[in-house]
Amino acid sequence: MRRIISMLLENEPGELSRVAGLFSARAYNIESLTVAVTEDPTMSRLTLVTKGDDAHIEQILKQINKLIAVVKVVDLSANPHIERELILIKVIAKGNSQRDEIKRLVDIFEAEIIGVTDSTYTVQMTGDADQTDSFISAIQIAEIVELARSGVTGISRGKKGLKG
Amino acid sequence: MELTGAEIVVQSLHDEGVEFVFGYPGGAALHIYDAIYNHEHINHILTRHEQGATHAADGYSRSTGKTGVVLVTSGPGATNAVTGIATAYMDSIPMVVITGQVPTALIGYDSFQEADVVGITRPCVKHNFLVKNVNNLAETIKKAFHVAETGRPGPVLVDVPKDITAQKAHYHYPDDVTIRSYQPKIKGNDRQIKKGLEMLQAAKRPIIYVGGGAVLANAAEELTHFVRDTGLPITQTLMGLGAYPAPDSQFIGMLGMHGTYEANMAMHEADLIFAIGARFDDRVTGDLNKFAPSAKVVQIDIDPASIGKNRKADVPIVGDVKVVLTQMIEAAKQLPDYDPKQTEDWWKTIKQWQSLDSLGFELDDKLIKPQQVVKDLYEVTGGDAFVTSDVGQHQMWAAQYYHFKEPRKWINSGGLGTMGFGLPAAMGVQFGNPDADVACITGDGSILMCIQELATCLQYGMPVKVLCLNNRYLGMVRQWQEFFYERRYSHTYMDSLPDFVKLTESFGHVGMRVENPADVKGALQEAFALKDRLVFMDIVTDQSENVFPMIPSGAGHAEMTMRPDKLNSPKGAA
Numbered sequence: 001m002r003r004i005i006s007m008l009l010e011n012e013p014g015e016l017s018r019v020a021g022l023f024s025a026r027a028y029n030i031e032s033l034t035v036a037v038t039e040d041p042t043m044s045r046l047t048l049v050t051k052g053d054d055a056h057i058e059q060i061l062k063q064i065n066k067l068i069a070v071v072k073v074v075d076l077s078a079n080p081h082i083e084r085e086l087i088l089i090k091v092i093a094k095g096n097s098q099r100d101e102i103k104r105l106v107d108i109f110e111a112e113i114i115g116v117t118d119s120t121y122t123v124q125m126t127g128d129a130d131q132t133d134s135f136i137s138a139i140q141i142a143e144i145v146e147l148a149r150s151g152v153t154g155i156s157r158g159k160k161g162l163k164g
Numbered sequence: 165m166e167l168t169g170a171e172i173v174v175q176s177l178h179d180e181g182v183e184f185v186f187g188y189p190g191g192a193a194l195h196i197y198d199a200i201y202n203h204e205h206i207n208h209i210l211t212r213h214e215q216g217a218t219h220a221a222d223g224y225s226r227s228t229g230k231t232g233v234v235l236v237t238s239g240p241g242a243t244n245a246v247t248g249i250a251t252a253y254m255d256s257i258p259m260v261v262i263t264g265q266v267p268t269a270l271i272g273y274d275s276f277q278e279a280d281v282v283g284i285t286r287p288c289v290k291h292n293f294l295v296k297n298v299n300n301l302a303e304t305i306k307k308a309f310h311v312a313e314t315g316r317p318g319p320v321l322v323d324v325p326k327d328i329t330a331q332k333a334h335y336h337y338p339d340d341v342t343i344r345s346y347q348p349k350i351k352g353n354d355r356q357i358k359k360g361l362e363m364l365q366a367a368k369r370p371i372i373y374v375g376g377g378a379v380l381a382n383a384a385e386e387l388t389h390f391v392r393d394t395g396l397p398i399t400q401t402l403m404g405l406g407a408y409p410a411p412d413s414q415f416i417g418m419l420g421m422h423g424t425y426e427a428n429m430a431m432h433e434a435d436l437i438f439a440i441g442a443r444f445d446d447r448v449t450g451d452l453n454k455f456a457p458s459a460k461v462v463q464i465d466i467d468p469a470s471i472g473k474n475r476k477a478d479v480p481i482v483g484d485v486k487v488v489l490t491q492m493i494e495a496a497k498q499l500p501d502y503d504p505k506q507t508e509d510w511w512k513t514i515k516q517w518q519s520l521d522s523l524g525f526e527l528d529d530k531l532i533k534p535q536q537v538v539k540d541l542y543e544v545t546g547g548d549a550f551v552t553s554d555v556g557q558h559q560m561w562a563a564q565y566y567h568f569k570e571p572r573k574w575i576n577s578g579g580l581g582t583m584g585f586g587l588p589a590a591m592g593v594q595f596g597n598p599d600a601d602v603a604c605i606t607g608d609g610s611i612l613m614c615i616q617e618l619a620t621c622l623q624y625g626m627p628v629k630v631l632c633l634n635n636r637y638l639g640m641v642r643q644w645q646e647f648f649y650e651r652r653y654s655h656t657y658m659d660s661l662p663d664f665v666k667l668t669e670s671f672g673h674v675g676m677r678v679e680n681p682a683d684v685k686g687a688l689q690e691a692f693a694l695k696d697r698l699v700f701m702d703i704v705t706d707q708s709e710n711v712f713p714m715i716p717s718g719a720g721h722a723e724m725t726m727r728p729d730k731l732n733s734p735k736g737a738a
């Protein structure tokens with residue numbers, strides 16, 4: 001099962017590699033990983049997507065928790081949460097009819113064209129995994145030049161934050 | 165007080181109460197070595213290899229319960245220490261390793277003797293630090309000790325660039341530190357404890373399974389009390405030996421790959437496994453799918469990640485083993501008395517398994533049996549010696565036949581299985597226990613991996629007794645080749661062994677060769693009578709001996725291979 005694991009870790013050089021190293025050393029897979037500093041400059045927030053059954057995820061969480069630099073870790077996907085990923089996609093867009101068709105798709109998915117050349121569009125889109133996946137498959141009516149994804153980040157629903 | 169970084173390192177170690185620093189100097193550590201030279205109190209032990217320094221600090225720690233301290237230089241000094249750090253990591257030994265590093269401005273430029281030591285050691289330390297500001301140095305060292313010693317212990321490395329050791333800062337060594345992201349859980353959950361006890365009381369075929377965690381937590385007393393109160397059978401892992409006194413009748417031997425028939429059968433047939441500081445390691449469980457098919461599991465461990473990792477725990481209890489056992493002893497008073505009748509049948513079955521005498525072996529007139537050497541050692545030392553070992557058959561015989569009565573007396577590399585560990589570890593044990601008998605049971609292969617430490621032993625007068633069970637083979641590997649590779653002994657014959665007696669003598673110690681079974685005991689007595697000398701006993705043993713019982717890899721506990729003469733087992737041992 002797909003899981004979104006989010007953690008706060010000390011914002012020090014090298015701490016990210018402890019998390020990444022743990023995943024490679026124990027042969028856990030990482031589908032995506034995002035990390036950036038939080039409102040508290042001493043802490044970073046790292047969110048990663050992995051796959052596994054309950055026992056596997058439990059072990060991953062425990063191992064992450066063991067890292068001295070990790071202040072807090074949760075399986076976001078275990079509770080109501082919001083996830084978002086930003087994708088940037090450059091597609092061939094030539095001729096009016098193709099350009100119109102792409103624009104219609106962009107409207108339907110509430111995406112945005114943020115870059116234009118005489119032969120391409122660059123489209124920005126945000127959404128959860130389902131939305132981004134279906135947009136990527138839909139947009140393939142045009143030829144994709146390149147695709148960049150930010151990786152998933154997320155936050156829990158409700159009043160509580162990860163810290164407290 | 166203003167001190168240089170180098171002085172801060174040394175003064176911090178002193179203020180931490182460090183008795184010994186095991187180390188080896190080099191360029192990036194020169195300032196620190198200069199500060200040691202000028203310091204009145206710090207006791208630095210110069211080993212002959214950085215691996216030796218780490219194993220010595222490790223042996224010192226295992227035998228005393230204190231944290232081992234290592235100091236080495238950058239680059240090759242640090243990489244040489246890695247094997248010892250990984251060894252300590254796998255067995256959860258508290259250790260602080262201070263490594264010199266090239267000056268901050270040279271980091272990242274492939275400078276002379278530069279290695280990314282924080283990167284290299286990351287997967288084999290509990291935590292590591294690169295010090296970038298001399299003002300944080302003392303606190304970082306305090307944090308290193310704090311992390312190494314608390315929770316599940318382990319090695320912590322502090323990498324100190326040379327320029328930092330030259331800069332000055334106000335010195336203050338904190339009494340205490342807190343790390344917001346690190347708060348190990350010490351006390352067990354009372355509800356879980358009660359649940360665990362109730363399950364133990366209800367069980368018909370319970371077994372207590374104890375690992376190294378009980379030794380590390382200094383829980384032997386509580387464990388012995390708890391186990392005696394229940395009257396239940398207890399087995400210990402290779403790392404747990406000594407936590408509970410082996411000569412006691414409730415102890416049914418070590419379990420696992422070379423465990424006793426009764427211990428492994430009892431695990432296999434148990435309806436409840438009560439695990440205390442043990443992690444269901446693969447050398448213990450054999451094939452997990454065949455392991456203890458009808459048992460429920462209660463598991464006590466300080467490391468939540470060790471609980472349920474390999475085998476699901478029905479009742480997980482996170483906490484310090486000593487604290488949790490104390491809670492258990494208290495909680496048990498609230499429960500009805502344990503009825504020993506309940507396990508009468510179970511004990512009957514176990515006694516039947518024991519009657520097979522799975523560790524029995526036959527003596528020979530001409531060839532020295534390695535098992536007998538260990539038994540004789542036990543007698544000559546009254547079972548009170550510290551025994552270190554290397555890795556191989558001799559290690560298993562030491563574990564099987566030296567019936568450890570106390571914790572911290574059996575010192576071996578169980579997790580990583582590091583050949584070369586035995587001699588430097590014995591040296592470290594002797595530093596921590598200057599008046600005790602310290603024996604190193606080793607093999608002709610292993611001893612050569614850190615033989616240089618004989619020089620350290622001479623310099624500091626460490627009267628270790630080395631028992632080299634010399635079978636002219638990498639015996640444990642040869643055993644596997646005999647059983648599983650149709651006797652194709654690929655690169656396991658030890659051709660061109662040195663004359664160990666002469667070798668020892670050239671190091672300034674006493675060498676002995678023992679070739680006759682009749683001479684073993686006398687030679688041991690003679691060696692141990694030489695109180696202030698290191699004696700190296702080259703004991704020429706039967707080359708064909710194998711370690712039994714054995715659970716071949718991929719097999720289950722009920723599928724042990726027994727000594728060929730033990731085939732008529734009471735309950736169909738394979």
Ligand SMILES: Cc1ncc(C[n+]2csc(CCOP(=O)(O)OP(=O)(O)O)c2C)c(N)n1
Nearest residue numbers: 556557558583607608609610637638639640
């Ligand atoms: C550093 C290292 N290299 C290789 C091994 C693999 N190994 C395990 S036991 C063994 C043989 C040890 O031979 P010896 O020390 O003579 O002991 P014996 O088994 O003969 O008693 C080897 C090579 C190891 N454990 N450690």
Ligand SMILES: [Mg+2]
Nearest residue numbers: 607608637639
């Ligand atoms: Mg050998």
